[in-house]
Amino acid sequence: MIASRRAVLAALAAGPLADCGRPADLPAGVQAASARPSPAAGIRTPRTVPSAAPVLTRAQVVARYGHLRPHSWGFGGPGVIRDLAMSRRVIALTFDACGGRGGSGYDQALIGFLRRREVPATLFLNSRWIDANPAVVRQLAGEPLFEIANHGTRHLPLSVTGRSAYGIAGTRNAGEVYDEVARNQAKLTRLLGVPPRWFRAGTGYCDDVAAQIVTAMGVRFVSFSVNGDGGATFTPEQVHSTITAAPGGCIVICHMNHPGSGTAQGIAAAVPRLMAAGYRFVLLSEGLR
Numbered sequence: 001m002i003a004s005r006r007a008v009l010a011a012l013a014a015g016p017l018a019d020c021g022r023p024a025d026l027p028a029g030v031q032a033a034s035a036r037p038s039p040a041a042g043i044r045t046p047r048t049v050p051s052a053a054p055v056l057t058r059a060q061v062v063a064r065y066g067h068l069r070p071h072s073w074g075f076g077g078p079g080v081i082r083d084l085a086m087s088r089r090v091i092a093l094t095f096d097a098c099g100g101r102g103g104s105g106y107d108q109a110l111i112g113f114l115r116r117r118e119v120p121a122t123l124f125l126n127s128r129w130i131d132a133n134p135a136v137v138r139q140l141a142g143e144p145l146f147e148i149a150n151h152g153t154r155h156l157p158l159s160v161t162g163r164s165a166y167g168i169a170g171t172r173n174a175g176e177v178y179d180e181v182a183r184n185q186a187k188l189t190r191l192l193g194v195p196p197r198w199f200r201a202g203t204g205y206c207d208d209v210a211a212q213i214v215t216a217m218g219v220r221f222v223s224f225s226v227n228g229d230g231g232a233t234f235t236p237e238q239v240h241s242t243i244t245a246a247p248g249g250c251i252v253i254c255h256m257n258h259p260g261s262g263t264a265q266g267i268a269a270a271v272p273r274l275m276a277a278g279y280r281f282v283l284l285s286e287g288l289r
């Protein structure tokens with residue numbers, strides 16, 4: 001078992017959500033979020049629209065938020081979306097691709113199942129995973145069945161004080177929060193032709209000041225209400241039982257970067273059962289207005 005998977009298992013024992021991957025050095029050649037996008041040829045993103053919110057520069061973020069002290073730490077915070085705010089039989093499946101050592105795999109069986117059954121899903125991609133899987137990213141970005149979202153640059157907990165989650169040290173200040181969001185936002189904007197609408201922090205953790213910064217940057221911070229695969233450590237049976245018990249209106253977090261995990265089998269068992277019970281699956285852009 002690789003080190004990061006051990007960390008995940010250890011984290012499971014300590015809390016409700018495990019996650020994958022370790023932070024890595026910043027990728028070279030990253031651009032500022034305000035860089036003009038250059039759409040990749042042949043990529044369609046019909047359900048992704050640019051945010052109308054004003055986008056702050058790094059200097060503006062530091063000036064406005066650099067002196068604030070955080071008061072909360074967890075999966076929620078101001079402006080953080082935890083569910084679809086409805087009780088109808090609608091579920092948003094989201095899959096994280098965390099990247100890094102031991103976290104850059106691609107679960108082809110999972111994505112293949114979603115394609116065959118035409119199950120929409122929102123895919124949160126980290127910069128490191130994008131760099132490791134460029135051809136897969138180009139393909140997924142061209143499929144209307146999937147919506148691409150931002151899962152951070154170095155996969156760091158989003159903190160203005162360097163607070164850790166699962167043994168991973170978080171961003172240390174407002175400027176690093178900006179970098180964690182903006183650099184992968186710029187990378188995805190170049191790939192998609194438009195900025196992704198949604199962001200989820202590495203490990204899912206944030207403090208309240210960092211959450212405010214994400215919103216001020218014109219991106220919506222999405223957490224989850226159902227931990228569907230325990231950071232890709234659940235057995236297929238655990239994934240199945242967790243997801244079939246999910247309430248309407250929930251946002252389910254699972255992972256698409258551990259092809260050896262129980263996620264694909266569990267999803268393939270749970271989704272038909274939920275469909276038979278009248279549940280419908282939506283992209284975040286459909287479920288959140």
Ligand SMILES: [Zn+2]
Nearest residue numbers: 019096098203
């Ligand atoms: Zn992750």
